[in-house]
Each structure stands twice: as C-alpha cells, then as structure tokens.
Amino acid sequence: MENAKNNTMIQSLQVGMSIIDLIAIQENPLKFTEIQELTSITKSNLYKYLNTLTHLGLLERDKKNGTYSLGSKMIEYGMAAIGNQDIISKVTPYLQEISLHTSFSALFAVWTNDGPVIANIWSSNNGLNIGANIGTRLPIQSSSGKIFSVFNPPNLTKEWKDKELAVLTDKERTYLLNDEGLIEENFISFAKEPLVPYVSSLSTPIFNYNKELIGAITVVGFSQLISQDLNDDLSQYLLSMSNQVSKRFGYKRPV
Template sequence: MGKSEKNANVIQSLQVGMSIIDVVAAQNRPLKFTEIQELSGITKSNLYKYLNTLTMLGLLYRNRKDGTYSLGGKLMEYGTAALGDRNVIGKITPYLRETSAHTSQTALLALWTHDGPVIVDICSANYGLNIGAQVGTRLPLLSATGKVFAAFKDESDPQVREWKRKELGKLSDERRKQLEEEIEQIKERFFSYALEPLVKHVSSFSVPVFDFQRDLVGAVTVVGFTEQIPQTAEEEMGKYIVEAVLEISKSFGFVAG
C-alpha cells in the first residue's frame, strides 16, 4: 500500500524524460535516435515525443546535420545557477581564454559542488584533443584538479570530508600515502600535476584560485598531450599559469605573501 501511495505522487512522464537526459549525459558523446532508443528501451513513437519536447525546452540539443542529440544549453544554465557562482565564472572566463590561447592547450575551470569538483567552463585551443571530460563532469581525486581541492578545500565542511573519504577508499594504502606526500607539496608550491588521469597520453596540471579570505574559489587546469604538459611550476608554461592564476585570485581580493 505504501508503495502504491508513493507512486501515485510521482509524475512518471517526468521520470522518463529525466531518464533520457541521464542516458545522453552518461555516454559523454552525441547520440543517434536509435542509440537512445536502444539504451532507454522506450518505444519509437514515445521517444520521438520526448526528444522533441526536451529539444524544444533546450534540455537537449539536436544537431541538424547528423541528427544526433547532446545535452542542451538550458542544463548548463541550471548547473551554473545551482553552483551559485555566475560571477565567479564570468570573472575567470577571460583569463581562461587567454591561458588557452597563450599555451595552445585546453584550459578548464572547476568549482566545488556538494560531492566534488565539477568542470564549469572549458576553453579549447586544440579541438581534436579528447580530454575525457566535458562541462558538468565531476573530476576524481587523482586528477590534477582533484588534488588541488584535496589540498586546499576546507575540511571542516562535512561534504568535503565525505568526498575525500569516498575517494581515498578507492586507493591502496601505498597510493594513499604517496598522495598525502603529493598534497603536502601542492600546499607548498600551489601547483598540481597528474599523469594521464582520465585518458591515455593526456595529462594535466592545475593551479588554485583563492579569495580575500584565502579560501579556495576553484581551480584552473591546463590539459594536453603528456609531452607538452609541465610537471613542475618551474617550467616556462607552469610559471606563466601560476602568475596568471595569481592575477585571478587578486581579482577576488587575495593578497599574496
């Protein structure tokens, strides 16, 4: 009886619509109608109606050339609103573009959500590069970005503690000890490096952005082919990014030293 009462208070068509968005999001690439049908199990006639509605609402985007579906701009609007950091993204985006252009690499901005760092903006200078992530992707602890959040995000926040607990639970004792040593170095150098964390031959480094209270605002991360990405802040590209991100922090009232 309890189950039927619970179901009576649920709009099934909304659940179905959201399940379609989940399918598209999970594949991390544009999908054809037939692929969505196969993955969702929804009949053709119903799926047409759902896709037309979701596209009309801007929750999905339909490419007119090949007919594929991907996540729509409306979802990015909602994501940005949920983060509550429109001003942060707007402030940092110009620096992100400049960084990408100067380094000829992909630059991304990650902010904190309730369960870990998420990419909120990407500027790509190499459109053929698959970085293994897109706007909305949650980044793991062992990524360059994840290490920055592990090093500088306030652990008095229970959400931060829970995220670290879950992520550390996936590691061996040896890897956990190695990571602890890395994090101590990151705290000293304000620079994090990760060797091919998501995609083979693609590595990244990340630099923290602070505010006037010296709290972590987010992380600017540069991604590219492994041989092109510096492993230390002493290398030319590393120095440039550290200085550029320091300017971003100053725009939020951060005082160095």
C-alpha cells in the same frame, strides 16, 4: 503520484520534474524500485522517464548499484542559479588567454557538494579529447581534485575525500597523501593521465579576499607536452596567471 491536470501545462514535464524533486530531497540515491514505490508511476512509464532524464544529464545512474542521483546538468544549472556564473564570467577571459598562449585546453573547476566539477572550458586545440565536459565531476587524482583536497576546509571535503580514497590502491593513496605537502607549499598540482590515456594536466588554486578557495584553473594537454616540473616555464606561467585571477577577487598572496 498524482498531478493536477491543466490544459495550459505539459503534464509529462510536470511528472519528470516531480521525479527530479523527489530525488533531490533524499539523503541518498534511490533505486528504481524505491522511486516506483514513492511515485506510483507504472514501471514501464518510469523506465522511460528515468532513461530520458539520464540521457539529458538531469539524473545520473550508478552502473554498479543501479541507484539514481542528480546529474551533471543539474549541478551546472545550480551553479548558475547560486551566482557562480559571475565568477565564471570573470575567469573565462583568463582561460582564453591561457589557452591561446599555451595552445592547450584551459578549464575552471568549482566545488559542489558532490566534489569539484568543471564550470567552463576553453580550448584552442579542438582535436584534443580531455575526457571531460562542463559539469563533469573530477576525481581526487586529477590535478584539479588535488587542489580542492588540499586548500578546501576539511569539513567540506571529508565525505568526498573518504569516498575517493576508498577506491584507490594503497600505493595510489600513499602517493596522493605525500603529494599534498608539496601542493600546499607550491600552490600547484600535477596529474599524469587521470581521466584518459596520454592526457595530463597541472592546476593552480584561485582564492578570494578571505583567502577562501573559489576554484582551480587547469591546463590540459598531451602528456609528452605537459610538464610535471614546478620550475618549467608552463608551471611558472600558470602560477603567474592564477595569481592575477586571485588578485581580481581581492586576494593577496603572502610574501
């Protein structure tokens, strides 16, 4: 890969961005050898570039098959660029209120082509490790993942959902699919320790005026303190707050 030399630019940065551009336009993740063949960058230099870009979160390496794809930081930047930042700014005060009221962590997740990711987190408990950060992709078994699986149009979620279900056991898959009816009926989902031990969550959907899902608000805390009951005070509080947020985006929940 040739890069025009320009004393007013940083050539190594140009090379790094050209690697990101290359991976971004591919239909599938690329292996090291494929990137090397397409760029003609020496193996030693390419290793350094890929290692740096992966460390920064701009690329992500699949440890199982060694392929590279865009990382969580690129998703975070993309969300800001396409306007999700405005949605996030409107939701953030509610995350703060929920966290202060419950003493748990509150997060907001949005949909991307690779599945749901965390767009913002607010925590009044700095000692709680929820096992995720802004930009983290969430699995279908998480309470947020269940919300997107149920309320997003099937054409958006089919590829992601098929991929997620494929790695589950028959028991896990059956439980998850049976749970979807209750989630659709009650507008709330629960997950017991989906990411890290001893940490559980509950989530509710956020809709806009077109009744389209724009995100999910999730409360995360220690398992013994997080209810898995629809009638619990915490569940009812989160449902009330999510209804307030949806109203701000013009949504009117059917009576």
